Amino acid sequence: MTTYRMEDGTIVKTENAILDWKEGRDWNGNNWISRATGSQWEHETLYRTRKARYWIEHTTQWQGRQPHAEFVSEHEAVRWLLTNEHNDLPEDLEHLRAEIEE
Numbered sequence: 620m621t622t623y624r625m626e627d628g629t630i631v632k633t634e635n636a637i638l639d640w641k642e643g644r645d646w647n648g649n650n651w652i653s654r655a656t657g658s659q660w661e662h663e664t665l666y667r668t669r670k671a672r673y674w675i676e677h678t679t680q681w682q683g684r685q686p687h688a689e690f691v692s693e694h695e696a697v698r699w700l701l702t703n704e705h706n707d708l709p710e711d712l713e714h715l716r717a718e719i720e721e
Contacts, residue, residue: 621676623688631674631688636666643703654703665691665699671711675699694719 620634633639642663643654655663660680667673673696678686691699697715700708708716 621686623674623676623686625674625688625690627690629690631666631668633664633666633676635669637669638667638709640665640700640703640705643705655699663699665696665703667696667709 620632622630622632624630642656644651645654646652650659652659653662662678662680664676664678665673666676672690673693674688674690676686676688693712693715697708697712697719700706700712701716701720
């Protein structure tokens with residue numbers, strides 16, 4: 620369980636999220652590659668807070684780099700979910716599908 624202080628001063632905790640989604644991964648023949656980052660070393664998880672705000676946790680396997688988090692817009696959350704093949708969107712985001720997906 621991890622705690623982050625967001626840019627606006629809000630404190631978010633992974634264990635308090637009501638929903639979370641792991642990034643999609645693809646095997647390139649040698650390594651699992653994150654669909655969210657395009658890297659085998661950097662990863663993302665999307666979370667939804669109790670107040671219906673979405674945020675991404677950025678983690679890395681690179682030594683010396685610290686994990687961090689950022690709030691994202693609803694549009695960015697939908698893009699992230701669809702890119703990572705989470706096609707069952709939360710009810711509060713479903714109305715944005717037509718704007719983003721072709």
